[in-house]
Amino acid sequence: MIRALRERFSELEKRKNQFLFSKAMADVTKTKPIQSIESAQTLVVTQVHHVAVEMYLLAVKSFVLQYGPCKIEIVNDGSLTPDDLSLLNTHIENLTVVDIGEIDVFNCPTGACWERLHYVLSRTDEYYVIQLDSDTVTFGAVPEIYQHVIDNQGFTVGSPMFAEPVLIDYMSTLAGSWNNAHIQSQAEMNLPALKTLGLTHYIRGCAAFTGFPKGSNLREKLCQVSEIMEGSLGKEKWNEWGSEQFSSNVMQSLYPNSRVLKWPKYQNHEFPKYASGIKGLAGYIGKVSLIHFIGASRFSNAVYTEAVKRVLPKLM
Numbered sequence: 563m564i565r566a567l568r569e570r571f572s573e574l575e576k577r578k579n580q581f582l583f584s585k586a587m588a589d590v591t592k593t594k595p596i597q598s599i600e601s602a603q604t605l606v607v608t609q610v611h612h613v614a615v616e617m618y619l620l621a622v623k624s625f626v627l628q629y630g631p632c633k634i635e636i637v638n639d640g641s642l643t644p645d646d647l648s649l650l651n652t653h654i655e656n657l658t659v660v661d662i663g664e665i666d667v668f669n670c671p672t673g674a675c676w677e678r679l680h681y682v683l684s685r686t687d688e689y690y691v692i693q694l695d696s697d698t699v700t701f702g703a704v705p706e707i708y709q710h711v712i713d714n715q716g717f718t719v720g721s722p723m724f725a726e727p728v729l730i731d732y733m734s735t736l737a738g739s740w741n742n743a744h745i746q747s748q749a750e751m752n753l754p755a756l757k758t759l760g761l762t763h764y765i766r767g768c769a770a771f772t773g774f775p776k777g778s779n780l781r782e783k784l785c786q787v788s789e790i791m792e793g794s795l796g797k798e799k800w801n802e803w804g805s806e807q808f809s810s811n812v813m814q815s816l817y818p819n820s821r822v823l824k825w826p827k828y829q830n831h832e833f834p835k836y837a838s839g840i841k842g843l844a845g846y847i848g849k850v851s852l853i854h855f856i857g858a859s860r861f862s863n864a865v866y867t868e869a870v871k872r873v874l875p876k877l878m
Contacts, residue, residue: 577861582864593878596655598635600656602633608637609639624701638661638662679806690776692707701853706827718773730753746804748795
């Protein structure tokens with residue numbers, strides 16, 4: 563009975579937070595346009611869905627405000643309407659839009675962000691590429707990101723548990739102890755199969771905010787990873803949602819000197835829970851620069867809404 567009441571209260575709290583978030587987001591379309599700079603050395607790529615257009619505008623504008631000029635491109639996942647595209651082009655001058663159907667994934671799975679990963683890797687021929695999810699907000703300085711681009715080093719948002727690359731044999735043993743059927747855990751159990759590609763360490767991060775060095779030329783390796791994992795796990799399992807996340811981690815792991823961004827300055831909301839000791843966004847200010855508001859915990863509290871309210875006036 564008590565558990566049921568707690569779950570009901572939690573659900574009501576999430577609905578309230580989602581309502582307040584939607585209300586706060588109404589002013590996103592009143593913010594100033596930004597420009598996609600062709601000559602910039604950094605390219606920001608995001609796969610955008612119809613329901614996340616306004617969220618994306620907040621994500622990319624808040625990032626550019628803290629980072630500086632970038633070239634900006636989006637992958638249309640097939641759901642964007644003519645009105646969506648008109649809004650996006652109004653707010654981002656010189657925006658490049660790529661239709662997901664135009665991206666060749668070769669022998670890899672389709673859907674579940676695989677096209678995005680292929681596209682990002684293909685663009686490293688010309689740019690340092692940052693993959694930025696539409697459910698991120700940047701509200702603090704990002705000097706580490708700027709430095710990683712200058713040094714042409716990869717990066718990914720991670721967690722305090724895996725703050726450094728780990729040996730693949732250890733990661734395989736650890737994942738095996740979890741008894742977890744999720745594709746990421748299953749793939750991590752099979753990491754030793756990738757030793758043939760020169761993989762020795764594994765970076766366990768999140769693809770929501772990831773930097774891919776210019777000239778890395780790893781698209782062929784991505785196809786090899788897919789082929790090896792499909793052989794180990796079976797095609798049906800390898801096609802599950804999450805195989806792209808694992809493969810993005812492997813790509814980062816193949817780069818020399820890739821970095822896991824410092825937690826909690828760069829974090830996935832509530833994964834793990836960040837106990838600042840101060841209620842709401844106030845506890846994050848001066849300590850956190852970017853939050854990925856991962857779906858499962860996006861509206862567990864009011865931090866996303868408070869982040870919107872903090873950032874919007876700076877974008878007006």
